[in-house]
Amino acid sequence: MKERKYVFIGLSIGFILFLFDRWLDSHNHSLRISWLWIILGWISGSLFIRIHNERRKKEETIKEDHQRMLDLLNSLPGIVIVVGENYEVHFVNRNYLLEFGDKRGKFCYAMLKRNSPCENCRINEAFCTGRPIKDEEIFYNNKIYEVKIQPFVDVNGTRLVIKTLYDITERKKAEQELTRLHLEMVNLERFNLVGQMAAGITHEIRNPITTVRGFLQLLGSKPEFQLQGDTFMLMINELDRANKIISDFLSLSRNSPKEQxxxxxxxxxxxxxxxxxxxxxxxxxxxxxxxxxxxxxxxxxxxxxxxxxxxxxxxxxxxxxxxxxxxxxxxxxxxxxxxxxxxxxxxxxxxxxxxxxxxxxxxxxxxxxxxxxxxxxxxxxxxxxxxxxxxxxxxxxxxxxxxxxxxxx
Missing domain, CATH: 3.30.565.10 (Histidine kinase-like ATPase, C-terminal domain)
Incomplete structure (x- = not known):
């Protein structure tokens, strides 16, 4: 329809020029080109058609390239958000919609439930430096994301930033748990060694305790020490308490399985x-x-x-x-x-x-x-x-x- 419109416009211009030429001829003016005006009009219309087709093809190519880019961003495994220089969200992928809802046409800081851009905004830094940025962020949903920010120029010349977020919460928890287990293993090995040494020492301590207790009982039974009976009994009780501590410790350090x-x-x-x-x-x-x-x-x-x-x-x-x-x-x-x-x-x-x-x-x-x-x-x-x-x-x-x-x- 648009091509016919341009042909009609060209022919109309040619016809108007033809009438203008007839008018000049009727008034004895020297400018007389006759039907050449219609031919020129048709040529003009054809040129208009070619210009229009080339422009339309260029627009379609830009549109296809833009759609391919959006399809590519939509197929990425992480959360993708495309932001302009004014912090306006131009595009979000499906994963973003599932996690945060539709924020297109709004500002990126709204994702963090803020009313203004963040201090030391990394997106602004990417626009200023033109270099990619890699970082980690914790969002309001208490998830840890690996964040990659890449500045680029859209097919229509607009400066944009693509921000990709990968949920690494479970990986971080696993790393923390692995670190904790490693420290526990190191401590267990250390405690095991100390326990083995302590168990050997306590065995040796019990022998002199038994000897001292026996001599205290013997001395306490002699007539010349009857007045100090309470003192001897106190010492024997303290030795018994020390022996109980050693027995409990040996019981705790005994790891050999017993028959069940x-x-x-x-x-x-x-x-x-x-x-x-x-x-x-x-x-x-x-x-x-x-x-x-x-x-x-x-x-x-x-x-x-x-x-x-x-x-x-x-x-x-x-x-x-x-x-x-x-x-x-x-x-x-x-x-x-x-x-x-x-x-x-x-x-x-x-x-x-x-x-x-x-x-x-x-x-x-x-x-x-x-x-x-x-x-x-x-x-x-x-x-x-x-x-x-x-x-x-x-x-x-x-x-x-x-x-x-x-x-x-």
């Missing part, structure tokens, strides 16, 4: 109940024993006895006279649960993160190894220990997995 068998944890509790009841009565406290119907699980009876005694004695020591310690067992989520609840004052908030750490204790004469031994025993039984504490008391939960004999064979 299919046992019911209730049987171990029933065997320990008289001992626990005696401890509670001497402290004017009570024991409540609530056992549920639990299956047999893989246990080492000696280690389980030590775990139960440590947890129960901690609970008794945390309570005032008249308090009740409740020991219960039940099945929950395919696990056998041992629950020990005291009526003490709870664990202070500032100590919660240190529970189970070797040598950490809030007791005046405590060793800080009782709970550490419990965690170590639970680990060897593939069990977990967690607790809940408030000013009304503390509850410890030991959860043992239930395995069938077929699964372990």
């Amino acid at each position: 068998d299919y046992l019911n944890i209730n049987e171990i509790l029933r065997r320990l109940y008289p001992l626990l009841e005696a401890d509670s009565l001497t402290q004017d406290k009570q024991i409540k024993f609530l056992v549920g119907d639990t299956p047999k699980i893989l246990l080492n009876p000696d280690e389980m006895s030590q775990l139960v005694l440590n947890l129960c004695r901690n609970g008794l020591e945390a309570m005032q006279a008249g308090g009740t310690l409740c020991i219960s067992t039940y099945v929950e989520n395919s696990q056998v649960v041992l629950c020990i609840v005291d009526e003490g004052g709870g664990i202070p908030i500032e100590y919660l993160d240190n529970i189970g750490t070797p040598f950490f204790t809030t007791k005046q004469n405590g060793t800080g190894l009782g709970l550490s031994i419990c965690y170590d025993i639970a680990s060897r039984h593939s069990a977990t220990i967690n607790f809940k504490s408030n000013p009304g008391g503390t509850a410890f939960y030991v959860r043992f997995p239930i395995y069938s004999a077929k699964m372990t064979s």
